[in-house]
């Protein structure tokens with residue numbers, strides 16, 4: 001698919017079936033040059049990413065988008081010189097928020113306003129947050145879990161838009177956080193390169209089989 005055709009596709013509603021997208025999505029190692037995403041395309045990508053589920057609907061994710069070539073050149077060594085940082089059209093730092101509870105009142109009030117529960121339940125739930133997330137370890141888990149689910153949505157949406165993604169764990173979290181001025185409440189969970197895939201990836205690596213990783217009734221249980 002050439003770049004102009006892609007541009008047209010990007011403006012359309014995503015209609016590709018979910019199974020097709022899941023089967024087609026690959027971690028892209030080879031991007032080709034093409035246009036940057038328009039503001040509308042970024043908005044669509046993130047509007048759909050925002051529909052990712054999260055505990056209490058706390059949405060413990062933020063994203064820092066870097067399109068600027070010079071800035072990406074500076075990020076490159078912090079991303080172990082992985083060339084997708086430069087070959088894609090943007091690299092997005094996917095941040096996990098260790099303290100999304102700062103919005104607890106507002107978010108729980110939305111449930112009350114939406115008719116999910118009353119104010120009494122809201123107060124009970126508010127009190128439960130410190131039980132569910134009692135310490136730094138649990139808050140980090142929540143941040144990583146939420147941001148990772150959002151990253152997965154983002155990869156699927158991008159694929160549906162005719163784009164490719166390269167999720168990267170190979171980066172210096174401290175260095176990237178400093179470079180992007182990420183506040184200490186947040187952690188850089190992964191870097192996500194987005195661009196125009198060359199469609200020249202090697203065949204997908206095999207996955208473990210259903211019988212190997214699905215356990216019934218208890219770990220080790222057979223079907």
Ligand SMILES: Cc1cc2nc3c(=O)[nH]c(=O)nc-3n(C[C@H](O)[C@H](O)[C@H](O)COP(=O)(O)O)c2cc1C
Pocket residue numbers: 025026027028082167168169170171190204205
């Ligand atoms: C969280 C995460 C981090 C990854 N980090 C890297 C990375 O740093 N460099 C890289 O080349 N691939 C990275 N990958 C890509 C994986 O190697 C790839 O997803 C896996 O081999 C399966 O291939 P597929 O996504 O094409 O099905 C990462 C994938 C995920 C989900």
